[in-house]
Amino acid sequence: MYKIVKKEVLNPSVVLMDIEAPYVARKAEPGQFIIFRIDDAGERIPLTIADFDREKGTVTIIFQIVGKTTRVLSEMNEGDFLLDFVGPLGVASHLEGYKKVAVIGGGLGTAIAYPQAKKLHALGAEVHSITGFRNKDLIILEKEMQAVSDKLIVATDDGSNGNKGFVTNVLKQLIEEGNKYDLVIAIGPLVMMRAVSNMTREYGIKTLVSMNPVMIDGTGMCGGCRLTVGGKTKFACVDGPDFDGHEVDFDEAMRRQGMYKKHESESTELHACRLGGVTNA
Ligand SMILES: Cc1cc2nc3c(=O)[nH]c(=O)nc-3n(C[C@H](O)[C@H](O)[C@H](O)COP(=O)(O)OP(=O)(O)OC[C@H]3O[C@@H](n4cnc5c(N)ncnc54)[C@H](O)[C@@H]3O)c2cc1C
Numbered sequence: 001m002y003k004i005v006k007k008e009v010l011n012p013s014v015v016l017m018d019i020e021a022p023y024v025a026r027k028a029e030p031g032q033f034i035i036f037r038i039d040d041a042g043e044r045i046p047l048t049i050a051d052f053d054r055e056k057g058t059v060t061i062i063f064q065i066v067g068k069t070t071r072v073l074s075e076m077n078e079g080d081f082l083l084d085f086v087g088p089l090g091v092a093s094h095l096e097g098y099k100k101v102a103v104i105g106g107g108l109g110t111a112i113a114y115p116q117a118k119k120l121h122a123l124g125a126e127v128h129s130i131t132g133f134r135n136k137d138l139i140i141l142e143k144e145m146q147a148v149s150d151k152l153i154v155a156t157d158d159g160s161n162g163n164k165g166f167v168t169n170v171l172k173q174l175i176e177e178g179n180k181y182d183l184v185i186a187i188g189p190l191v192m193m194r195a196v197s198n199m200t201r202e203y204g205i206k207t208l209v210s211m212n213p214v215m216i217d218g219t220g221m222c223g224g225c226r227l228t229v230g231g232k233t234k235f236a237c238v239d240g241p242d243f244d245g246h247e248v249d250f251d252e253a254m255r256r257q258g259m260y261k262k263h264e265s266e267s268t269e270l271h272a273c274r275l276g277g278v279t280n281a
C-alpha cells in the first residue's frame with residue numbers, strides 16, 4: 001500500500017500529491033511515469049513522475065481531474081493509501097549535452113515539463129521556459145518553473161495575467177530575437193505539440209514531445225498506446241513517452257485519442273449516479 005503523505009490543490013482542477021513509494025523514488029528519472037490503482041476494482045491510471053525525493057522516499061504526482069478515477073483520487077486525503085503504484089515506467093529523457101533549451105508546457109503539460117526543466121538546469125544548460133494556460137486562474141508551478149529557468153514567460157490565451165498569446169507565438173518571438181536553441185521540449189495538448197513541432201521543423205531545431213495515449217498494461221504487451229513515429233509503430237509506454245516531434249504522426253494520435261470517449265463519459269456518469277445513490281449497475 002502506498003501512503004498519500006501530502007496533498008495540495010494547485011487550481012480548481014489540478015491536485016499535487018506526494019506518495020510514499022521509496023523503491024520508485026530510488027530509481028525515478030525525469031520523463032518516466034507510474035501506473036496506480038486506487039483499489040482492486042479500480043482502473044490502471046498512468047501519471048508522470050513530476051518530482052521525487054530519494055531521501056524521503058516520495059514521488060510527486062500532479063493530476064488534472066478529467067474523469068472518474070482522477071475525481072476519486074482528488075477526493076482522497078493525506079494518510080489515505082493507494083493499492084498499487086508501479087514504476088518507474090518508460091524511457092527516461094535523454095537531456096545530457098544540450099547548451100540552450102526551450103521548455104514549453106501547455107496547461108497540465110507544465111507538470112510533465114517541470115522535471116525536464118529541472119534536470120536540464122541541474123546539468124548546466126541555459127533553460128528558457130514558456131508556459132501557457134487558458135486564463136490566470138489555471139496557472140500552476142510558476143514559482144517552481146522560475147527556480148529552474150534562466151527565463152520564464154507565462155502566457156494566457158485571454159491575456160488575464162497581462163501576457164496574452166499562445167506558447168507558439170512566444171517561442172517564435174524568442175527564436176527571432178536571436179536565441180539559438182539546440183533543443184525544444186514541448187509538452188501539452190496534441191494540437192499544441194503539433195503546432196510547436198511544425199514551427200521548429202522550419203527552423204531545423206530538434207524537438208521532443210511527450211506522448212500520452214491511453215495506456216492499459218504499460219509494459220508493451222497490449223498495444224493500446226500504439227503510435228506511428230517516423231513511419232514505424234512505436235509503443236509510448238516502452239519506447240517513450242518522449243519522441244521526436246518531427247516524426248510523430250499527430251493526426252493518427254488525435255484519431256486514436258477519441259476512440260474511448262464514449263466509454264469514459266459513461267463511466268464518469270455512472271460514478272456520479274452512484275454518489276447520488278442511484279445504483280444503475
Ligand atoms: C504516460 C502518461 C503520463 C500521464 N501523465 C499525466 C499527468 O502527469 N497528469 C495528468 O493529469 N494526466 C496524465 N496523464 C493522463 C491520465 O492518465 C488521464 O488523465 C487519466 O487516465 C484519466 O482517467 P479518468 O478515469 O480520471 O478519466 P477518464 O474519463 O477515464 O478519461 C479522461 C481522458 O483521460 C485519458 N485517459 C483515460 N484513461 C487513460 C489511460 N489508461 N491512459 C492514458 N490516458 C487515459 C483520455 O484522454 C480520456 O479522454 C498521463 C497519461 C499517460 C499515458
Ligand code: FES
Nearest residue numbers: 216218220223237
Ligand atoms: S500500454 Fe500496453 S503496449 Fe503500451
